[in-house]
Amino acid sequence: MLKKLLLALCIGGLSLSACAAENDAAPVAGPAVTPAAQQMVRQAIKSLAANVEVDSIEPAPMPGFYQVIAAGQMLYVSTDGKYAMHGDVLDLQSKRNLGDDAWARFRKAELAKVPASERIVFAPPNPKYTISVFTDVNCGFCRALHEHVAAFNKEGIAVEYLAWPREGVVTTAGRPTPTYTEMVSVWCAKDRKAAFTAAKEGRAPAPATCTNPVKDQFNLGVKLGVNGTPAIYGPDGRVLGGYVTPEQLLQALKQGG
Template sequence: MFKKLSAALLAGTFALAACAADQQDGVAPGSATDPATVQVVRTALKNLAPGVRFDEIAPSPLPGFYQVIASGQLVYVSTDGKYMLNGDVVDLGAKENLSDRAWAGFRKAQLAKVPASQRIVFAPPHPKYTVTVFSDVNCGYCRMFHSHIKQLNEEGIAVEYLAWPREGVTDTAGLPTNTYKEMVSVWCAADRKAAFTAAKQGKAPKAADCPNPVKDEFDLGVKLGVTGTPMIVGPDGMVLGGYVPPDKLLKLLEKGS
C-alpha cells in the first residue's frame, strides 16, 4: 500500500507545484495546529514521498491523528509520525463521513479563489443553487450533461464550468494535447458560451490562443481530487456525482440545503 500511495502522491506533485505555491507550509488557515506536530507529520510523509507538496495539514477528528491533503489525496498521519491511514473516517453516532466533509471544506475554499471571469457560466436570472462542474468538451457524459443545460437553468440551477481536459495538458512528448488546445480555443473565443456549446455538439472551435486559465484549472482539479469528467461540486464543496440528470441533481441540492 505504501508503494502505491507513494507513487500516487509523487504523480501529482509536479502538476500541483504552481497550485500549492500560495500555501507551501501546508498549515490550514485558522486551525489549532501545533507547529512541532505539523513538522513531524511533514517529515514522515516526505520520507515516504520526498517530492510531495502539502496543501493542508490540520488536526483531524480522529484522536492522535492529523489530516493531510496533498497531491489530490487525503490521508491521516499519527502525531508521532509512525502511522498513516488511507481511508474514510466515519462518525458512527452522527452517521457522517468526516473525510467527505473535510474534502468539501477544502474544495469550497479553493473554488472560491477562481474568478468568475475564468469560468464559463450558464445561469438563470435568479438561481436557487450554483454548482461548479469540471468538464471536458469531448467526453460523452459531459456532452450529455450539457445537453440538459436549459432544463437545469429552468430548475433554478446555475452551472459554472471549469476546464479539465481528460488527456491532460501535455502528452508524453511534452506537447499540448489536442483536447487541451481545443479547450484553450473555447476559453479564448469571443463568445465562450457559444463555443463551449458548439464543442459539446462535436463542432470544433476555431483555433485560438490567448492568456487563459485552462492549465490552472486542470491543476486545480488534480489538487481537488478530480480523476474524471464531469465532476459536479455543490455549493458546500461536496461532490454530487459525475453525470447527474436535472431532476436528480435538483433533489440532491434540495437535500443538502
C-alpha cells in the same frame, strides 16, 4: 505518485456516498496543529513522495492523528510521524464518512478563489443554487450533461464550468494534448459560451491562443481529487456526482440545504 505509495504502504478504506450528508463540522478529536506539528507532517509526507505538496492539515476526527489533504488524496498521519493511513474514517453510529466534511470545506475554499471571469457560466437571472463543474469538451457524459443546461437554469441552478481535459495538459512527449489545445481554443474564443456549446456538439472551435486558465483549472481539479468528468460540486463543496438529470441534481442540492 503519492496515491500508489500510500496504497502500497497503508490501509485502504470503505466508501460511502456523501451526497445527502449534512456539512456540519466533524467533532475535533485530534491534537491542535502547531507549527511544529505542521513541519512534522510535511516531513512525513515528504518521506513518501518528495515532490508532493501538502494542502491542508487539520486535527483528525479521532485521537492521535492529523487529517491531511495532499495531491488530491486524504490521509491520516500519526502525531509522532511514524504512521500514515490512506482511506476513510467512518462514524459507525451515524454511518458517516468523517473525511467528507474536511473535503467539502477544502473544496469550497479553493473553488471560491476561481473568479467567474475564468469560468464559462450558464446561469438564470436569479439563481437559487450555483454548481461548479469540471468538464472535458470531448467527454460523452459531459456532453450529455450539457444538454440539460437549459433545464438546470429553469430550475434555478447556475452552472459554472471549469476546464479539466482528461488527457491532461501535455503528452508523454511533452506536447500539448489535443483536448487541452481544443479547450484553450474554447476559453480563448470571442464568444466562449457559443464555442463551448459547439465543442460539446462535436464542432471543434477555431484554433486560438491567449492567456487562459485551462492549465491552472486542470491542476486545481487534481488538487481537489477530480479523477474523471463531469465532476460536480455544490456551493458548500460537497460532491454532487458526475452525470445527473435535472431532477437528480435539484434533489441533491435541496438535501444539502
